[in-house]
Amino acid sequence: MKHASPLLLSLSLLSALAACDSRATAANGAAIRPDQLSRELESCGTTSHCAEGLRCWERVCQRAERSALGDYQAARGARFLATNDIDSAIASYAEGLAAYESAKLTVPPDVDCAYGLALARARGKKDKAELAARVLHRCLLAVPVVGPLRAQALAGLAELGQVGLDPNQIARPQLADLYLTRAPSKPPIDKLQVTVTADPAPRGRTYALIPERLGEADARSALVACWEKNFAATQAKELSVKLPLEVKYRPSDYDDEPGTYALNWGPAGSSDADGCVRAAVESLVAPLKIRDAMTTTLTVVIK
Secondary structure, three states: OOOOOHHHHHHHHHHHHHHHOOOOEOOOOOEOOHHHOEOOOOEOOOHHHEOOOEEEEOOEEEEOOOOHHHHHHHHHHHHHHHOOOHHHHHHHHHHHHHHHHHOOOOOOHHHHHHHHHHHHHOOOOHHHHHHHHHHHHHHHHHOOOOOHHHHHHHHHHHHHHHHOOOHHHHHOOOOOOOOOOOOOOOOOHHHOOEEEEEEOOOOOHHHHHHHHHHOOHHHHHHHHHHHHHHHHHHOOOOEEEEEEEEEEEEOOOOOOOOOEEEEEEOOOOOOHHHHHHHHHHHHHHOOOOOOOOEEEEEEEEEO
């Protein structure tokens, strides 16, 4: 039996290695230039079509290295966002980004884009809106020009138009210093509506005097003034303030005099808008002849 020469063995081994290297050539055997390889989230037929560090899964080039902790926090963020707990969602996504940074991994576009959408939901706060614009622009620069992530990012950016986003900034090929450089669009004052609800609903008949009074023209003007101050500070188109209220009966010390009902307002929120609405409501309700004991929370909404 003849043994193969060392040269033939070497050639055979090189041929076998070349055949196993799926990244070396395309399916037809032609070499693929680096600039022709698909980027992350672009389509592919095999891993050889993807740029370095990416694998072809479900016909899309996806990164092989991800942070389990980062993705877990992103999943929590999505869950919070689905229940409209926007602050918790933003916090979870931020922790997800921190987990990727700690692992020395680049944040995947899907996590970054979702973070931007959560921030856009908090656009009533200027700092959140500015950060949302930056993150969503970063998302646009990272994702393919066609696909669901790009469409979602553009939809989020469109929402920021009402709080002063300059669309020319997102046409840039790099991130801008500021995005909210235009005056926010302000809804017509005469279109604003004031609604008052109570939880739990009081049983007494005289409670109806409160929403009736707050619906009158002078009351509406006072409450809309609070809305205008809040809009100037936050660009929020809706102002909602909760006001705890307790009405207690106080018996008279004299047989020939009736008892009285005392209105006690609980603490409102700490913002200037909360204080403005409380002061207006308290002064408007004080003269009313409330003759029913109650413990409830009024919610005043101006939008």
